[in-house]
Amino acid sequence: xxxxxxxxxxxxxxxxxxxxxxxxxxxxxxxxxxxxxxxxxxxxxxxxxxxxxxxxxxxxxxxxxxxxxxxxxxxxxxxxxxxxxxxxxxxxxxxxxxxxxxxxxxxxxxxxxxxxxxxxxxxxxxxxxxxxxxxxxxxxxxxxxxxxxxxxxxxxxxxxxxxxxxxxxxxxxxxxxxxxxxxxxxxxxxxxxxxxxxxxxxxxxxxxxxxxxxxxxxxxxxxxxxxxxxxxxxxxxxxxxxxxxxxxxxxxxxxxxxxxxxxxxxxxxxxxxxxxxxxxxxxxxxxxxxxxxxxxxxxxxxxxxxxxxxxxxxxxxxxxxxxxxxxxxxxxxxxxxxxxxxxxxxxxxxxxxxxxxxxxxxxxxxxxxxxxxxxxxxxxxxxxxxxxxxxxxxxxxxxxxxxxxxxxxxxxxxxxxxxxxxxxxxxxxxxxxxxxxxxxxxxxxxxxxxxxxxxxxxxxxxxxxxxxxxxxxxxxxxxxxxxxxxxxxxxxxxxxxxxxxxxxxxxxxxxxxxxxxxxxxxxxxxxxxxxxxxxxxxxxxxxxxxxxxxxxxxxxxxxxxxxxxxxxxxxxxxxx
DNA sequence: TTACCTTTGAAGGAT
DNA sequence: ATCCTTCAAAGGTAA
Numbered sequence: 001x002x003x004x005x006x007x008x009x010x011x012x013x014x015x016x017x018x019x020x021x022x023x024x025x026x027x028x029x030x031x032x033x034x035x036x037x038x039x040x041x042x043x044x045x046x047x048x049x050x051x052x053x054x055x056x057x058x059x060x061x062x063x064x065x066x067x068x069x070x071x072x073x074x075x076x077x078x079x080x081x082x083x084x085x086x087x088x089x090x091x092x093x094x095x096x097x098x099x100x101x102x103x104x105x106x107x108x109x110x111x112x113x114x115x116x117x118x119x120x121x122x123x124x125x126x127x128x129x130x131x132x133x134x135x136x137x138x139x140x141x142x143x144x145x146x147x148x149x150x151x152x153x154x155x156x157x158x159x160x161x162x163x164x165x166x167x168x169x170x171x172x173x174x175x176x177x178x179x180x181x182x183x184x185x186x187x188x189x190x191x192x193x194x195x196x197x198x199x200x201x202x203x204x205x206x207x208x209x210x211x212x213x214x215x216x217x218x219x220x221x222x223x224x225x226x227x228x229x230x231x232x233x234x235x236x237x238x239x240x241x242x243x244x245x246x247x248x249x250x251x252x253x254x255x256x257x258x259x260x261x262x263x264x265x266x267x268x269x270x271x272x273x274x275x276x277x278x279x280x281x282x283x284x285x286x287x288x289x290x291x292x293x294x295x296x297x298x299x300x301x302x303x304x305x306x307x308x309x310x311x312x313x314x315x316x317x318x319x320x321x322x323x324x325x326x327x328x329x330x331x332x333x334x335x336x337x338x339x340x341x342x343x344x345x346x347x348x349x350x351x352x353x354x355x356x357x358x359x360x361x362x363x364x365x366x367x368x369x370x371x372x373x374x375x376x377x378x379x380x381x382x383x384x385x386x387x388x389x390x391x392x393x394x395x396x397x398x399x400x401x402x403x404x405x406x407x408x409x410x411x412x413x414x415x416x417x418x419x420x421x422x423x424x425x426x427x428x429x430x431x432x433x434x435x436x437x438x439x440x441x442x443x444x445x446x447x448x449x450x451x452x453x454x455x456x457x458x459x460x461x462x463x464x465x466x467x468x469x470x471x472x473x474x475x476x477x478x479x480x481x482x483x484x485x486x487x488x489x490x491x492x493x494x495x496x497x498x499x500x501x502x503x504x505x506x507x508x509x510x511x512x513x514x515x516x517x518x519x520x521x522x523x524x525x526x527x528x529x530x531x532x533x534x535x536x537x538x539x540x541x542x543x544x545x546x547x548x549x550x551x552x553x554x555x556x557x558x559x560x561x562x563x564x565x566x567x568x569x570x571x572x573x574x575x576x
Numbered sequence: 577t578t579a580c581c582t583t584t585g586a587a588g589g590a591t
Numbered sequence: 592a593t594c595c596t597t598c599a600a601a602g603g604t605a606a
Contacts, residue, residue, distance in 0.1 A: 329599045334584035338600060346602095354601040355582040362583040380585080396587045400597055 326402055327394050330387035333376035334365055 331339070338361050345360050346352060365373070387394070 329586075329597095331599060332585035335599055338583075342601070351603095352601095353581080353603045355580085355603080357601080358581085358583040360583090365584070377585090384586080396598070397589075399599085400588095402598085 326399065327387075327391050329396050329399060330383040331380060333373065333380040334362075336379050336383070337361065337365055337368075337373075337376045 338358065341361055341364065342354075342357060345357050345364070349357075349360070351357055351360075
């Protein structure tokens with residue numbers, strides 16, 4: 001199991017590193033949030049970004065939120081999210097969320113209505129939010145560490161029935177946008193009424209269909225606003241955390257697979273009886289049990305786990321296959337972060353292009369403090385755990401090829417010179433504007449990460465120093481020896497040791513040689529990604545070589561605005 | 577209509 | 592052990 005031992009944020013990585021990281025970048029970041037920044041942004045955008053963005057002189061993020069474009073459901077979602085974001089921040093500060101009970105890992109993921117892992121769930125897109133609650137279980141034994149740090153009451157232990165539903169009202173609870181009324185503090189919504197709770201355990205019993213959480217929506221239409229049995233997973237609106245495939249889960253969830261922790265997690269919400277395999281794998285209520293994985297899930301029969309096998313539907317017709325639910329990969333820390341922050345970023349800047357937004361988010365991610373990132377890493381870990389529990393036989397590989405062809409991986413190879421294609425990729429990121437500084441910093445995060453290997457993360461003591469230096473010198477970083485830098489157009493260092501030639505490599509060699517990804521960035525590998533950021537310099541060159549793509553431009557501007565309060569001279573560079 | 581773009585991280589196959 | 596590739600989200604954009 002992943003280390004939870006690392007426990008909370010502290011453990012996750014060297015703080016030092018992160019901190020250093022913050023020095024420059026963070027400040028900027030925060031600034032980004034300032035109105036002034038927004039203004040800058042607006043200005044910039046106005047020039048580049050087209051009108052659609054209606055800057056509306058929006059110095060106010062609020063206004064931005066109100067943008068017509070915002071989907072109704074999103075609005076509420078965003079608000080909630082914003083609120084959460086703030087809450088997060090506060091928590092980080094140590095204030096707000098200091099939950100007496102469960103300081104350790106407070107956030108719960110509140111996904112959208114539909115199951116996030118199932119692509120079919122078609123609800124409005126959405127977002128997840130995190131609630132601070134006791135984390136029931138998924139915690140690995142190690143997780144206890146964190147808890148241990150805090151005065152964790154016995155009831156908080158994994159053994160405890162986690163779920164407290166309505167009663168256990170989290171301060172944030174109200175914020176959750178479930179649908180509006182769920183979780184009103186103190187007074188549970190009708191659907192959450194005591195009746196729902198299991199008399200014996202006090203745990204929520206299987207809710208009535210109407211009560212069911214969107215999490216496990218049977219069908220999109222059904223989804224609605226239902227309180228989710230798994231409060232912690234409660235989605236806001238839109239996609240459920242674990243949506244049920246159109247076909248419904250055919251197989252009862254492999255309860256067997258659940259470990260104690262898991263069981264506590266799920267069972268608490270889904271008591272055994274709940275799990276009992278109803279006909280068709282649907283829940284008694286008629287709703288498929290979340291845990292139940294449809295046969296379709298397993299892309300490849302042979303891959304199926306034993307349990308799955310046993311239950312596998314007799315005839316997987318082609319048709320079924322088509323229908324078979326696509327189980328999505330669990331979101332990683334960054335993805336979780338993105339989900340949470342995207343709205344905010346979008347609100348701050350009028351940009352809507354995801355590519356641009358993502359760049360900003362990427363930067364912000366790096367500027368996060370270790371603790372902040374740690375939270376997400378942990379969440380991601382939990383998600384992975386949960387995912388694995390829910391879909392024991394699932395393999396990331398199962399999804400390969402589902403996304404259609406992954407871009408032009410090959411194209412570049414064929415034509416290295418083809419700037420048109422590559423241009424997009426390359427440039428942006430490293431706009432000088434960002435002050436490269438932060439760029440290198442990214443490395444911090446890398447250290448942090450590897451949730452999987454906390455120890456490693458912590459470890460990397462070596463890294464810290466390096467990181468700092470790296471910050472100072474953006475490029476130098478590349479060479480971090482230890483890190484295996486992996487992939488995507490890694491410009492720099494790399495084995496080839498062409499660190500120096502980052503620019504050149506990027507333009508030509510790297511692209512062709514390397515694989516698919518177009519990022520110019522250098523990624524650290526899993527556990528010890530040292531350089532997660534793209535190399536700035538390289539980008540510079542590139543940018544010169546080819547005009548920035550729309551994405552880039554947008555990103556540039558946005559970045560500029562968001563990350564630099566001051567209009568740096570750099571800008572010029574972008575232009576190049 | 578579909579794939580691309582962009583980000584970081586995770587996973588798993590390939591070397 | 593390391594490298595490489597793909598996918599996860601998201602939504603405007605381009606083909």
